[in-house]
Amino acid sequence: MNKKIQRSLAVVSAAALVFGVAAAQTSANAAPKTVYIAYQGPLSGGEASTGTDEQNAVKYAIKLFNAKNKAKYNVKLVSVDDQGDPAVAGTVAPGIGKNKAILGVVGPAYSGATIASLPFYKAGGLVMISPSATRVSLTDSGSPDFGGPVFHRVVGKDDLQGPALAKYATQGVSNAKVFIFDDQSSYAVPLAGYVTSGLKKVAGATVVGTDSVPNTTTDFSPTIAKIATSKADVVIYTGYYSQAAVFIKQLRDSGSKAIFAGGDGVFNQEFPKLAGASAEGSRVTGVGGLAGVSTKLEADYKKSMGVSSGVYSVESLDAANILLQGILKGNTTRAKMLAWVKAYNGKSITGNTIKFSANGDISYGLFAGFTTKNGVLVNTGIVK
Amino acid sequence: MFAVLIDQFWSLTIAGIALGFIYVLVSLGYTMVYGVLRMINFANSEIFMWGTFGTIVTSRDIFGYTQTSAPATGPKLALVLLSQLLISMAVAGVTAIFVEYVAYRRLRAKGTNRLATLISAIGISIVLSELMRLLTDSRPVGSPRVLEKIILGEVWGANLRLDTIITIFAAALIYFLLERFVKLSRMGKAIRAVSMNEDAAKLMGVNLNRVITTTFLVGGLATGAAGFFYITVFEYTKFNIGFTMGMAAFTAAVLGGIGNIRGAFYGGLFLGLLEVYASAVLGTQWKAVTVFIVLVLVLLFKPNGLFGEAVQTTRA
Numbered sequence: 001m002n003k004k005i006q007r008s009l010a011v012v013s014a015a016a017l018v019f020g021v022a023a024a025q026t027s028a029n030a031a032p033k034t035v036y037i038a039y040q041g042p043l044s045g046g047e048a049s050t051g052t053d054e055q056n057a058v059k060y061a062i063k064l065f066n067a068k069n070k071a072k073y074n075v076k077l078v079s080v081d082d083q084g085d086p087a088v089a090g091t092v093a094p095g096i097g098k099n100k101a102i103l104g105v106v107g108p109a110y111s112g113a114t115i116a117s118l119p120f121y122k123a124g125g126l127v128m129i130s131p132s133a134t135r136v137s138l139t140d141s142g143s144p145d146f147g148g149p150v151f152h153r154v155v156g157k158d159d160l161q162g163p164a165l166a167k168y169a170t171q172g173v174s175n176a177k178v179f180i181f182d183d184q185s186s187y188a189v190p191l192a193g194y195v196t197s198g199l200k201k202v203a204g205a206t207v208v209g210t211d212s213v214p215n216t217t218t219d220f221s222p223t224i225a226k227i228a229t230s231k232a233d234v235v236i237y238t239g240y241y242s243q244a245a246v247f248i249k250q251l252r253d254s255g256s257k258a259i260f261a262g263g264d265g266v267f268n269q270e271f272p273k274l275a276g277a278s279a280e281g282s283r284v285t286g287v288g289g290l291a292g293v294s295t296k297l298e299a300d301y302k303k304s305m306g307v308s309s310g311v312y313s314v315e316s317l318d319a320a321n322i323l324l325q326g327i328l329k330g331n332t333t334r335a336k337m338l339a340w341v342k343a344y345n346g347k348s349i350t351g352n353t354i355k356f357s358a359n360g361d362i363s364y365g366l367f368a369g370f371t372t373k374n375g376v377l378v379n380t381g382i383v384k
Numbered sequence: 385m386f387a388v389l390i391d392q393f394w395s396l397t398i399a400g401i402a403l404g405f406i407y408v409l410v411s412l413g414y415t416m417v418y419g420v421l422r423m424i425n426f427a428n429s430e431i432f433m434w435g436t437f438g439t440i441v442t443s444r445d446i447f448g449y450t451q452t453s454a455p456a457t458g459p460k461l462a463l464v465l466l467s468q469l470l471i472s473m474a475v476a477g478v479t480a481i482f483v484e485y486v487a488y489r490r491l492r493a494k495g496t497n498r499l500a501t502l503i504s505a506i507g508i509s510i511v512l513s514e515l516m517r518l519l520t521d522s523r524p525v526g527s528p529r530v531l532e533k534i535i536l537g538e539v540w541g542a543n544l545r546l547d548t549i550i551t552i553f554a555a556a557l558i559y560f561l562l563e564r565f566v567k568l569s570r571m572g573k574a575i576r577a578v579s580m581n582e583d584a585a586k587l588m589g590v591n592l593n594r595v596i597t598t599t600f601l602v603g604g605l606a607t608g609a610a611g612f613f614y615i616t617v618f619e620y621t622k623f624n625i626g627f628t629m630g631m632a633a634f635t636a637a638v639l640g641g642i643g644n645i646r647g648a649f650y651g652g653l654f655l656g657l658l659e660v661y662a663s664a665v666l667g668t669q670w671k672a673v674t675v676f677i678v679l680v681l682v683l684l685f686k687p688n689g690l691f692g693e694a695v696q697t698t699r700a
Contacts, residue, residue, distance in 0.1 A: 045522045184669065212669040216628040218618045221399035222663030222671075225392035242524040246620045253533045254395075255543060274526035274620070276451045375452065 032074045035332055036102045037062075037323050039077060039316075040092075040117065041109030041132075042084035049268070051109055053310025054131055055079060057290075058106050060305055061320035065328075073327055078102055084109060086116035093117035097124035103337045104129070104323040106316060111135035112186065115145045122150055127338040129322055131315030132287075134158045134264070136190060139359040152341055152356050154318045154348070155287065156365015158187075161263055162194020164367040164383040165285045166202055169195075169236050169261030171369075175204035179232035179258075181211035181223060183239030191238040191263055208232050215243055220250045227251070233258050240265040245274035252278040259283060264367075267311065272375045279372045285383060288368040290314055292379050293350050318348045388664045394542030396660045402548040402617060404656020405555035409610035410633035411640070411648040412562065413480070413603035419579045419643035420599045423498055426505040427483045429630020430512035431476045431604055435611025436621040437516065438475030440527045442468045449528035456530050464530050465616075469554075472615075473608035480604025483508050484597055492596075509626075517623040527619040551613040558609050562602060563645055575599055579643070632659075635675060639682055641689030650690060 039058045041051035055077075062075050080096055082089035089108060096102060097120030104127045108114045111133040121128055130153040137143035138151055170176040180195055182188035189212070199205045209230035211223045227235055235251065235258045237244050244266045251260065260282045262271075267286030272279040290309035291298040301309050326340040345355045352364050370377040389396070413428040443449045447464050449456075456464050487504040536544045566572040577585040578595045586592055614629075615621060632655060640651025655675065662674035682690060 048522070181668075211667055214668070214672070216625075217668065218614075218620060218625065218628075219399065219403050219660075221396065221403075222388075222660050222668055225396050225399075225664050226388050228395070229388045229391040242620075242622070245524075245526065246618060249619055253545065255535065270523075273451060274524060276526070276529065 032070060032072055033332070034074045034076060035327055036076050036078050037320070037327075038080050038096055038102050038105045038107070040080035040082055040089075040096070040105055040107035040113070042113075043079060043081035045083035045085070047084035047110070049270070050132070050311055051081070051084065054107070054109055054312050054316040056305050056307065057131075057301075057309060057313040057316035058320040060301055061317050061324060063304060065324045069328060075324065075327060080105070080107070082108055082110075082113045082117070084113055086112040089113035089116040093120040097121050097126055100124070100334065102126065103327065103332065103334060104341070106131065106319045106323065108133060109312075111138060114138060114147065114151065118145075118147050118151065122147075125334045125338060126150060127323075127334070127341045128152060129154060129319035129341065131155055131319045132312045134161065135187065139357070139361045141359055146359075148359055149342070150338065152360040154322075154354060154362055155312070155315045156367060157361065158191045159194045160365030161285060161367050162191055162196075163198030163201065164365075164369075165191075165236065165238075165261060165263050166195050166198030166205070168283055168285055168367075168369040168383045169234050169259065170199070170202050170205050171283075173233055173259065176202065176206070176234050177208045177230065177232045178205055178234045178236060179209040179211075179227050179230050180207060180236045180238070181213055182237070183215040183243055184212050185215055185239065187265060188238040188240075191265075192236075195236055195238060195263075213239075213243075215239060217243070218246055220247045221254075223247070224251055224254050224256065227256060227258065228254070234261065235259065236261045237266065238263050241268040241271040242274065245271055245279065248275045248282060249278045261285075267370060267377065269377060272372045272377060276375070279375070282372045284370045284372075284377060285367045286370055286377075287312055287315060288350070288366065288382065289379065290317070292368060292381075297349070314349060318350075318354060321349075322346070322354065386665060389661065392542075392664065394540040396664055397657065398542055398544070398548055398552075400657035400660035401653065402551045402613075402656070403660065404653035405552055405559075406610045406613050406617075406629075406652075407633050407636045407656050408559055408649050408652030409555055409606045409613070410629060411637035411652050412559070412606035412645065414634050414637040415640075415642055415645060415648040416566075416575075416599050416603040416606075418637070419645075420575060420596060421488070422643075423488070423501055424505070424634070424642075425483070425600070425603065426502070426630075427487065427509040427512060428480075428603065428607055428633070429626035430509045430516075431479045431483065431626075432607045432611050432614075432629055432633075433516060433621065433623065433626035434479045434512065435472045435476035435608035436615050436625065437525070437611075438472035438608065439468045439612045439615040440525055440621060442471045443528050443530050446471075447530075449530060451526060451528055453528060455532035457532075461531065465550075468530070468615075469609060469612045472612040473605045476608025476611060477601050477604040479512070480600040480607070481597055483512075484600040488596070488600075489593070513623050513626060520623055522623065524620060524622040527615045527621070529619060531616055547616050551617055555609065555613055558606065559649060562606055563649075565602065566645060571595070571598055575602075632675075635679055638689055639679060641686075641691040644689070644691045647689055647691035654690075 039055045043051045109132050114133045128151050134157050136157050137145040138147045182192040244262050262284050264286045266284045290313045326337050331337045331340040348354050369380045369383045417425040487508040491501050534546045574590045574595050636651040636655040640647025663671045
C-alpha cells in the first residue's frame with residue numbers, strides 16, 4: 001500500500017473511532033450499555049464442529065442474559081476463529097488482546113491454541129475461561145505454558161480424565177490386560193501417561209503393551225500384530241476420532257474382539273459415522289452434555305438456537321455465565337472482570353460449585369462414559 | 385522385542401506386501417516422469433489423493449452405498465469394484481495430464497530451467513490439495529464398505545483376507561501390464577527413446593509432447609489404481625493423505641533407483657515390508673527413522689538406488 005493512502009486511512013479510522021465513541025457515550029444514558037465478550041475456538045477448518053457447538057452455547061447464554069437484562073446491558077459476542085491451530089491463534093490473538101472493549105474470553109477451545117494466545121492476553125490483562133482446554137501444563141505454575149493469572153478453565157484436566165478413562169475402559173473386565181497407544185501429539189502422549197497411572201488403581205489390570213503411532217498413519221497392521229501377541233482384552237487409544245475410526249475398522253477386520261476405548265479426542269459423533277459397524281460397543285470418555293443435565297434445558301436450547309447442543313455445551317454455558325454475572329455486578333473493565341473471576345464462587349448448571357484454584361483450575365472434573373450403540377455415542381453416566 | 389515378529393510374522397508379511405504393492409503403483413508415477421523428463425513430479429501425491437476420492441465418489445454417489453448399507457455380492461460386487469478402479473484411474477489420469485499441461489508444458493516450451501518446473505509442480509500440488517480441502521470442508525471422508533472383508537483362510541497362523549489378496553494380485557497384474565506396455569508397445573519404445581536421448585528421439589520423428597503426456601497419463605493411471613486399492617483396504621481418505629503416501633512412494637522409487645520401472649517394483653515391496661517389520665519390532669514411532677536410515681545406507685553404497693537409474697534400462 002502507498003504511504004500516503006496508508007496515512008489518510010489511519011486518519012479516517014481514528015476519526016471514526018473518536019466519533020464512534022462519542023456517539024456511544026451520548027446514547028449511553030438512554031440505551032442499555034453495550035459490552036463485549038469473545039469466544040475463541042475453531043470456527044472453520046477440520047475442527048470447526050467443536051468450535052461451532054461451543055460458540056452456540058455461549059450465544060445461548062448471552063441471549064438469555066440480554067432478554068433478562070434488557071434495560072441495563074446489551075452484551076455482544078466477538079467471534080474469534082483460531083481454527084484450533086496454534087499458528088492461527090498467534091495471528092488473531094494480538095488484536096483481541098489489544099481491543100480493550102472486550103472484557104473476557106470464553107475459550108480458547110484447544111490447549112495448543114491457548115498457549116499461542118496466552119502472551120497477548122496476559123499483556124492485555126484479559127481474563128480467559130476455557131470450556132475445553134484440558135492440558136495439565138496450562139495450570140502448572142512451574143511450566144512455561146502456565147496461563148496464570150488470566151487463564152481459567154471449567155473442565156477437568158487430563159490428569160483427572162486419565163483415571164476416568166482407565167476405569168471406564170476396564171469396567172466389567174476382571175484382570176484386564178490393557179494395550180495403550182497414542183498418536184504422538186502433545187495431547188495424546190501425556191494422556192496415555194495418566195491412563196497408565198490410573199490403571200495402577202484398577203484392581204487386577206496390567207498394561208501388556210504400548211505403541212506410539214504418528215497421526216498420519218493409515219496402516220495399523222503392526223500395532224494390531226502387537227495387540228494380538230500381547231493377548232490384550234482392552235485397547236485404549238488416546239488420540240483423535242478420525243484416526244480412531246481407521247484403526248478400529250482394521251482391528252475388527254483382523255478378527256479381534258478386544259474392547260476399544262478412547263478419551264475425549266475420540267468423543268465426537270463423527271467417530272461412529274466414519275467407523276460404521278466396527279465402532280459398536282466402543283467406550284469413550286467425554287463431558288456430559290446438556291441433555292445429560294436437564295432434558296428441559298436441552299429442549300429450550302434447541303428451540304432457541306435451532307440446533308441441538310453439542311460437545312462442551314455445559315462447560316461453555318458455565319464459562320459464559322461467569323462472565324455475564326460479572327457484567328451484571330458492574331465489572332465492566334478488564335481488571336475488575338479478572339478480579340471477579342478469580343474470586344468467583346457460584347454454581348454450575350450441573351449443580352457443582354465452581355471456584356477456581358489460584359492456578360485457574362476447578363475443584364472437580366467430571367467425565368462421562370459413552371458407548372457406541374447403533375452408530376451413536378450414547379451417554380452411560382458419569383464415570384465413578 | 386522380537387516376540388511380535390515371530391508370533392505374527394506371516395500376518396505382518398501379508399500386510400507389508402499389500403502395502404508394498406500400493407507403494408509400487410504410486411512410485412511408478414514418480415519413476416515414469418523422472419525417467420523421461422529427469423524431473424520429479426511433486427504433484428503425484430495429490431494425484432493419488434484425488435484418485436482415492438474417485439473411488440469413494442463412485443461407490444457412494446454413483447452406486448448409492450452408505451456407511452450402513454450391506455456390502456455388495458456376486459456380479460454387482462464385480463461391477464462396483466471394477467467401476468471404482470476404472471473411475472479412480474481415470475480421475476488420476478486426467479489429473480496427471482492436467483498437471484503436465486499446467487505445470488510442465490508451457491515452461492518446457494519456453495526452455496526454462498528445471499527448478500522453475502519444480503516450483504510449478506509444488507504449486508499445482510498445493511492447489512490440488514487445497515481445492516479438495518475446500519470441497520470436503522477439511523473433514524476426513526470414510527468409504528462405505530463395498531467389499532466384505534471375508535477371511536478366506538489361514539496360512540501359518542495369518543489370516544488371508546479377501547481385500548488384501550485382491551490388492552496383491554490385482555496390483556501385481558496392473559504393474560505387469562504397464563511394464564509390458566513400456567517394454568513392448570510402439571509408444572513404450574518412444575517413451576524409452578525419449579528417456580535415453582531427447583534430441584535423438586526428436587530427430588527420429590518421435591512426437592515429444594505426445595510422449596510426455598502419455599508418460600504422465602501412465603503414471604497417473606498407476607497412481608489412481610493405487611488410490612482404489614488404498615480405499616478398499618483402509619476405507620478412509622482426507623485432503624492431506626497425499627503427503628505421507630507421496631513421501632513413502634518417492635522413497636520407494638529412490639530406493640529401487642528412480643527412473644527405473646523394475647526399481648519401483650522392488651523398492652515399493654521392500655519399503656512396505658520394512659515399514660511393517662520395523663514398526664512391529666521397534667514400535668511405530670521408529671518406522672520413519674528406520675526407513676530413512678536404510679535409505680541412507682543404500683544410497684551410500686549404491687548412489688543410484690538398488691537397481692540403477694533410467695527407464696531405458698528396462699529393456700526386453
